[in-house]
Amino acid sequence: MEPVAERRPRKDAARNREAVLAAADDLFARCGSPEAVTMADIAAAAGVGKATLFRGFGDRTGLIHALYEARLEPVRAAIETGPPPLGPGTPPLQRIPALLDAVLCFKLDNRHLALALESSGGGDSPYRAPHYERWHRTLQAVLEQIPGLTDNAFTAHALLAATRADLVEHLAGHEQVPREHLRAQLAAYTARLLSPRPQQG
Amino acid sequence: MEPVAERRPRKDAARNREAVLAAADDLFARCGSPEAVTMADIAAAAGVGKATLFRGFGDRTGLIHALYEARLEPVRAAIETGPPPLGPGTPPLQRIPALLDAVLCFKLDNRHLALALESSGGGDSPYRAPHYERWHRTLQAVLEQIPGLTDNAFTAHALLAATRADLVEHLAGHEQVPREHLRAQLAAYTARLLSPRPQQG
DNA sequence: CGACAATACGGACCGTCGGTCCGTTTTACA
DNA sequence: TGTAAAACGGACCGACGGTCCGTATTGTCG
Numbered sequence: 001m002e003p004v005a006e007r008r009p010r011k012d013a014a015r016n017r018e019a020v021l022a023a024a025d026d027l028f029a030r031c032g033s034p035e036a037v038t039m040a041d042i043a044a045a046a047g048v049g050k051a052t053l054f055r056g057f058g059d060r061t062g063l064i065h066a067l068y069e070a071r072l073e074p075v076r077a078a079i080e081t082g083p084p085p086l087g088p089g090t091p092p093l094q095r096i097p098a099l100l101d102a103v104l105c106f107k108l109d110n111r112h113l114a115l116a117l118e119s120s121g122g123g124d125s126p127y128r129a130p131h132y133e134r135w136h137r138t139l140q141a142v143l144e145q146i147p148g149l150t151d152n153a154f155t156a157h158a159l160l161a162a163t164r165a166d167l168v169e170h171l172a173g174h175e176q177v178p179r180e181h182l183r184a185q186l187a188a189y190t191a192r193l194l195s196p197r198p199q200q201g
Numbered sequence: 202m203e204p205v206a207e208r209r210p211r212k213d214a215a216r217n218r219e220a221v222l223a224a225a226d227d228l229f230a231r232c233g234s235p236e237a238v239t240m241a242d243i244a245a246a247a248g249v250g251k252a253t254l255f256r257g258f259g260d261r262t263g264l265i266h267a268l269y270e271a272r273l274e275p276v277r278a279a280i281e282t283g284p285p286p287l288g289p290g291t292p293p294l295q296r297i298p299a300l301l302d303a304v305l306c307f308k309l310d311n312r313h314l315a316l317a318l319e320s321s322g323g324g325d326s327p328y329r330a331p332h333y334e335r336w337h338r339t340l341q342a343v344l345e346q347i348p349g350l351t352d353n354a355f356t357a358h359a360l361l362a363a364t365r366a367d368l369v370e371h372l373a374g375h376e377q378v379p380r381e382h383l384r385a386q387l388a389a390y391t392a393r394l395l396s397p398r399p400q401q402g
Numbered sequence: 403c404g405a406c407a408a409t410a411c412g413g414a415c416c417g418t419c420g421g422t423c424c425g426t427t428t429t430a431c432a
Numbered sequence: 433t434g435t436a437a438a439a440c441g442g443a444c445c446g447a448c449g450g451t452c453c454g455t456a457t458t459g460t461c462g
Contacts, residue, residue, distance in 0.1 A: 009438095009439095010428085010429055010430075010437095010438065010439065011429080011430095012428065012429070012438095012439070012440085013429095013438080013439060013440095016439085016440085035322065038418085038419060038420085039419075039420060039421085040418095040419075040420090043441090043442095048440085048441080049440060049441030049442060050420090050421080050422095050441075050442070051421090051422075051423085051439090051440070051441060051442075052439075052440065052441070053421095054420085054421060054422080055439075055440085056439095059420075059421075060420070060421090119320070119322065125367055125370065125371050125375065126367060127367065127368065127371040127375070128371075128375070150389065151386045151389055151390070154372075154383075154386040154387075154390065155390060157363070157368055157372070158362070158363035158387075158390050161359070161362035161363050161365055161368055162358070162359035162362050162363075164362055164365065166326055166327060166328065167328065167358055167362055169326065170326050170328040170329075171355075171358070174326065174328070174329070182355075185352045185355040186355075186359075188351065188352055189352070189355065189356060189359050189394075192394060193390075193393060193394050210409095210410095211408095211409065211410065211457080211458060211459080212458080212459095213409095213410070213411085213457065213458070214409080214410060214411095214458095217410085217411085239447080239448060239449085240448075240449060240450080241447095241448075241449090244412090244413095249411085249412080250411060250412030250413060251412075251413070251449090251450080251451095252410090252411070252412060252413075252450090252451075252452085253410080253411065253412075254450095255449085255450060255451080256410075256411085257410095260449075260450075261449070261450090
């Protein structure tokens with residue numbers, strides 16, 4: 001177990017990697033549906049050969065995951081080490097809705113990308129992706145701090161399910177529900193679920 | 202606008218249609234992931250030419266939708282004209298959990314199929330499918346009958362999202378959560394959302 | 403029952419897309 | 433500047449969804 005130094009990438013490789021991520025983001029945003037964007041399109045838009053895509057990201061889903069993680073990074077940082085109401089140290093009853101609102105806003109701001117990720121194919125369940133597991137762990141951990149709750153693992157899944165990319169797309173895109181309405185509805189839904197209730201016998 | 206009599210299909214066509222549905226159901230159940238089943242596979246298993254598939258169902262998603270609707274038919278009937286607690290005439294606070302339980306059980310019993318449907322591709326949003334709209338309409342209508350609720354359209358979406366096929370597959374399949382646990386957790390989640398709460402100021 | 407029109411059949415065929423191969427070019431380092 | 437490692441790119445491949453068209457089946461009418 002040497003502390004292998006993970007040699008830095010060559011600079012053309014780094015430049016191409018960025019170009020590909022930028023081109024992919026742009027194309028997904030521009031085109032209506034994610035599967036209208038082919039790997040050849042992305043390669044061409046990035047001014048790069050197809051093999052460079054596959055060498056750098058493995059396959060299509062690898063590219064989408066890498067892009068998603070990159071765009072998500074700021075949110076992740078805000079949740080893990082940021083100030084309240086998102087960061088740690090926030091009272092659970094405030095932090096839960098803040099977390100869900102952050103997820104929702106991210107998906108609203110990156111609809112095309114979130115859609116590409118979640119509909120990328122049933123080959124790999126979206127539930128096994130690192131970002132989902134992070135969100136689920138975090139949410140569940142905060143739920144644990146609230147007394148009187150049970151089944152927190154399931155609850156965390158159910159709450160996150162309300163922010164699924166295709167649902168967000170359906171409501172914000174097809175049904176034209178304004179952003180602030182959606183945020184308010186998710187907040188109200190969460191509040192209702194978490195609100196205190198009469199003691200059970 | 203003549204009342205065009207919708208000429209009945211020829212009997213070989215009818216027989217082939219059934220054979221295709223049966224073969225598809227079987228293959229989806231047998232194989233791990235839906236996209237491992239090709240149209241050629243289904244045609245071969247049904248003892249039929251590929252063109253027969255496409256003539257009868259339009260395209261791949263058409264076939265999956267037709268199969269899904271066919272398997273769902275009994276549940277639909279039970280909801281629309283059956284006895285309580287699923288049918289009409291059930292008190293709303295009992296009917297909501299019954300409806301969600303029915304959805305969950307259907308997806309548990311037809312995991313492969315539900316998965317094939319929902320991950321069939323982002324081309325057409327699952328939210329525009331007839332069966333989803335039926336469920337959403339029904340759920341929303343029942344929610345409307347409960348005083349003190351708001352945003353029922355969103356709430357119905359959020360509740361249904363907790364029964365998404367890939368989530369069910371993740372929990373029941375990958376996480377090995379037993380069927381009855383899952384049903385109990387969904388019931389508890391629903392109950393918590395619907396339970397009466399202290400009057401707001 | 404026989405003929406004919408309508409309908410359905412099937413598998414060869416096509417275009418596209420994800421992914422790979424390999425000869426060529428660029429980078430890093432001495 | 434010489435050289436080996438690393439990355440490049442586009443021709444190439446296999447698979448899959450979907451179509452075409454000559455052939456076979458069905459239903460109907462005389």
